[in-house]
Amino acid sequence: MKDTFKHRGMRNHLAQILIDKGIADKKVLDAVREIPRHLFMDSSFEGHAYQNKAFPIAANQTISHPYTVAFQTELLQLEEGHKVLEIGTGSGYQTAILLNLKVKVYSIERQLELFKKTNIFFKKMGYRPKKLIFGDGYKGLPEQAPFDRIIVTAGAPEVPKALLSQLKVGGRLVIPIGFEEQIMTLFVRTANMEFSKTEYGSFRFVPLLENKN
Template identity: 80%
Template structure:
């Protein structure tokens, strides 16, 4: 698959739709306009790539709806060179959006099939996260902590304490919390021991898998 002028036009239309839905962060909108989402999907879904919908990828996972990606990224309030931990690499599309916003991204994937596929795709496309890790997102990445921002791209029944502990003071954690449906939740670490919490309505994600071994 190639990236054509037609694809770029469709991305501009998608960005316009996201503006109408309330996305205002210019960096996020520029990333949506710039990143060829169709290349992150199975070729049979190429025609759907610029609809505001989630679609299946490998290992029974999905590539998130563009609005969801944009909304979560906007909540992060990114600044250049921030260290961002992403839980759930998935297709790599959210990772690419974070990189376009000039974040330094550490990304963890629990599914080995997806981890291998996406790692190869990043190399081919020239996307360069600081680290791409096969591991348990519930545990975060303690040796690279603390992080300026943490984003979770799967539904968590509760907020993993390890992730809260790996956030810098002043840092932001964006996580969808719940079982069947999730509430998009923002935690801001105000002191070593205190966090504020804000909720932003319901979304639907695949579940965050925990390594039970």
């Protein structure tokens, strides 16, 4: 597959859909306009790539709705140079959006099939996260902590304590919490032992599995 002027036009249309749904961060919208989402999907789904839909990828996982990706990214309030931990690399689309915003991304994927596939794809496309790890997202990445931002792209029954502990004071953690349906939740570390918590709307994610590896 190639990235054409037609695809760019479709991305502009998708960005407008996200604006209409309330996404306001210009940098996030520009990233959506820039990143070729269709290349992160099976070619048979190319015609659906710029609709606000989730679609299946390898290992019984999905590529999230563009709105979900934009919403989580906007909640992070990213600044250039931020050190970001992503739990759930998946197709790599969310990772690419983060990289477009000029942050340092450390990404963990628990599905070996996806990890291998996305690793090859990133090298082919020239996407360069600081580190792509095959491992258990529940444990985070303590050797690289603390992080300015942490984003979780799978539904967890509760927030893993390891992730809270790896957040800088002033840092933000965005995670969907729940079982069949999740509540998008933002934790901000306000002091060494204190966190604020804000809940947003309902979303649906694949589950974050503990001790997978």
